[in-house]
Each structure stands twice: as C-alpha cells, then as structure tokens.
Amino acid sequence: DQQVKQNSPSLSVQEGRISILNCDYTNSMFDYFLWYKKYPAEGPTFLISISSIKDKNEDGRFTVFLNKSAKHLSLHIVPSQPGDSAVYFCAASPRRSGGSNYKLTFGKGTLLTVNP
C-alpha cells in the first residue's frame, strides 16, 4: 500500500518555465513533508521541507505548497533550468507521533527533464 504517491512518472518542461511536481499521501499521521532531488548514481539531496502547520514554504526558486485537507503537496520550480533535470522524490514523516525516529516514507519519484 503506497502511503505516498507521485502519480506522474515523468515531466518535461522548457527552460525558464515553471515545473510543478505533485504528491499525494494517505496516512493522516504524516505531519512533515520533504522533497529530495536525485541524480543517477548519487544519493538523494534534500531540497525543501514543510511542516503541517504551514501551507507554503519558499526557498529561492523552489516553493512547496501543502493542502492538508486534500492530503496533497506540490513543488514549484521557477524558473526551471536544465540543471534541475533529475528524479524528484516526495517524502513524509510522522514527526509528532512520538519518539525520535523521523523515518521517511518516499514516493516512487518523478523524472523531471528541463529542455534548453
């Protein structure tokens, strides 16, 4: 049972345009959400996160939006650059469930290709 779903396996955008990557979750215990970027043969790199007490978090070209009622989050990249081409993973953690184990549950990823 996939608790974190990224329904688009791939996305292609033109350089300079906006990239929107989507993620849905089913577990109501999740209260902290993260996006990671992964290049081939490398480990995931942390991009941006958001707590469930917020609905938006922005860091430079990257903005994450959270809609708790819909159990949906999205990552916006503006403007998109060819170097952004990578696999993007959405991840979730039950931070307030007690204990110190903030283990992450990942989606399957979305391959973003930014064309020059």
Place this chain on the structure above:
Amino acid sequence: DTGVSQDPRHKITKRGQNVTFRCDPISEHNRLYWYRQTLGQGPEFLTYFQNEAQLEKSRLLSDRFSAERPKGSFSTLEIQRTEQGDSAMYLCASSHAGVEQYFGPGTRLTVT
C-alpha cells in the same frame, strides 16, 4: 567535505556470500538511518539508530540482515547468505535533531 560517506560504492557478490557496508555520518549527527532502493521505487526505511542504540527495524530487515553502530559514530550493515533479491542500492542518511535527513551516495549491491 563533511557529508555522509559510504563504502564501498559498488559491490558484486555471488549468491550465498556475506557482505558488509559501512556508513560514516556527518560528524555531529546522532541519528543514523539505513534505507534500500530498488529500481523504479523510492527509498524504503530499513533501520534507525540514535547514537549507538538501534531503536527500530523494518519488517523488510530479515534475520539475514544486521546493523550496528558500535560507538555512535560509523555504522555497518551486514547481509548474510545474500540472495538475488537483495540486489539494490543501500542508502545511509544522518540527521541531528530535525526531520531533514542527509544521504550518502549509496552502495549498489549486485548479487549474481
């Protein structure tokens, strides 16, 4: 650079052999995680250490798998009697107090 390091980066082994991987976390991070990633999937949680204590193990971690973090610094993951289904990327991540985890480059295991 003081990021998470993993060794080896690649390991090819024959079915039935034992393998051991090492992870060196970011030095001030007391939390360490192991994940496994197979083709087309996201990383899946295997086990978690806070300092030297192993506090949680996933059901994915069969009794052929064992992990240690003897002095609360580096960690090892051993797989005994490897099977072809163990072929995957094994990722280590560390964190300090927050949820954000920082990953190493991974060890790619191929069992022939």
